[in-house]
Amino acid sequence: MSLSETERGQMLASLRRMGLAGPQEAVALQPLTGGVSSLIVLARPAGGPVCVKTALPQLRVAAQWLAPVARNRAEVAWLRWVAGIVPGLVPEVLGEDPVGHAFAMTWLDPQRHPVWKTELRDGRVDPVIAARVGGALATIHQASAGRPDLAAAFAHDAQFHALRLDPYLGAAALAHPDCADALHRLIARTAGNRIALVHGDVSPKNILCGPDGPVLLDAECAWYGDPAFDLAFLLNHLLLKCAWRPAHAPAYLRCLQAAAQAYLAGVGWEDRDGLQARVAALLGGLLLARIDGKSPVEYLDTEPLRAPVRAAARHLVLHPAPHLPALVETWRAFMKIPA
Ligand SMILES: Nc1ncnc2c1ncn2[C@@H]1O[C@H](COP(=O)(O)OP(=O)(O)OP(=O)(O)O)[C@@H](O)[C@H]1O
Ligand SMILES: [Mg+2]
Known part of the structure; x- marks a missing residue:
């Protein structure tokens, strides 16, 4: 180019x-x-x-x-x-x-800062990076919770709806009418929570693995809103990687657990169980969105790759898991990932 x-x-x-x-x-x-x-x-x-x-x-x-x-x-x-x-x-x-x-x-030299998505794809699956990202997100959310000044500075509700909630969850609702009520409730609840400063695009594509730890890029979707969205977005990518490279699925799930554990250990601004339940509910919707929403994940490019993810996602939307361990168990069963 x-x-x-x-x-x-x-x-x-x-x-x-x-x-x-x-x-x-x-x-x-x-x-x-x-x-x-x-x-x-x-x-x-x-x-x-x-x-x-x-x-x-x-x-x-x-x-x-x-x-x-x-x-x-x-x-x-x-x-x-x-x-x-x-x-x-x-x-x-x-x-x-x-x-x-x-x-x-x-400028971060790519030789010394590989993109995490590429590392994960190639089987260099390091739960320490996942834990660092999870911990950092919790630190940002904790420091920004209860801050009216930040709520005013990042009151990007319309933009977040246009860039995230509608093209992901709204589009999935259009493709799955029987899930539409659940997905619209999810949109309304997420949009209504103005709790902390959200990045909005915490994907391995936007994380570089630097010599001193992860570097987070691409904060264009920043929004003062529901912190559950950031953790769910990150964990969703780790789940999707299981369908992309099944050989590394157990390692991706170890990353997911490491990220979630580090994140939840840093949650002091609200009840952890309630937050975890919101993350689990969002995950079902986000999984479905990356199959049948406006921005389908590019690496699941055949029907046999998409079908089990769609089935798991639909199940999770219609029967939300109460917490993350239950969600992971459902995911393992649908995706046939050994424990
Ligand atoms: N500070 C930086 N130093 C070196 N490379 C960078 C830097 N910022 C971004 N890049 C490179 O550019 C890529 C895209 O950056 P970024 O995600 O911010 O842009 P974008 O246009 O919002 O991307 P996309 O829409 O693809 O998510 C990164 O994955 C990285 O390879
Ligand atoms: Mg990017």
Whole structure:
């Protein structure tokens, strides 16, 4: 993938507005991903390499859902706040350019920061990383619970509905009319809980495995809402990996348990059992959403791979597990994963 001349010009203007490049300075620019909604570029100004993320006003594919460029501001605000709560968990914000819907952050060399999704796929399944992520999420939720200032700063209810609740759970309800009541109750309950600062996209794709621990990226869906969503989103990805690489399924479930245990140990803002029940209920819906929602998981690309996940998900939506151990038992049974 290469940058167009227009994109190069916009990127340079952005770097100059952020004070990261001089007015006449030529800067080497290298796109890092073929992003659909954002441009992620490694820029090499004289001051040293930086990573610039720019929200594209027009998605490069047929719009899947509403994605206003303001999400770039939400991401910066989340990154800045979390940097003060869990040191090292996020790249440092080096500059912000609201005019260009962009920000700059420290560049994390992929050689030393592999993406966790790739590690998991290739069988390097480390429960220590999972526990670190779970623990960090609980720390963020604990520190942000009961904070009216954060509730006001991240009152992104409409955006969260448009980016998460509707395309995932709402779309699954359309595909499964007999599950629609349960899924709509789940949407209403989740949307109504304004408890803590949620990342909204805690997926192994957005986690780098750095030498000093995990690094969490991509906070565009940040929302002051239901912390159960973050844990459920993370655990959902670990469940889905079992269908992708069955040989590693027991190890993925050990990661799930490690993440959940570390998270629950850090829950002091509300009753753990109630929270766990919300996570378990959300997990059924999120599993179904990744099969029949608007953003189906790309690696389960044949019907034989999807069918058992759909069956387990439907069961969990119609008969929610009361807690995570019960949910894992149901999952094992449907997916035929040995204990
Ligand atoms: N600070 C960084 N240093 C190095 N690489 C980065 C950095 N930030 C992002 N990347 C690379 O870009 C990829 C996409 O980043 P990010 O998830 O923030 O963008 P996105 O457009 O929201 O992605 P997607 O829509 O695919 O989730 C990351 O997986 C990583 O490979
Ligand atoms: Mg991402």
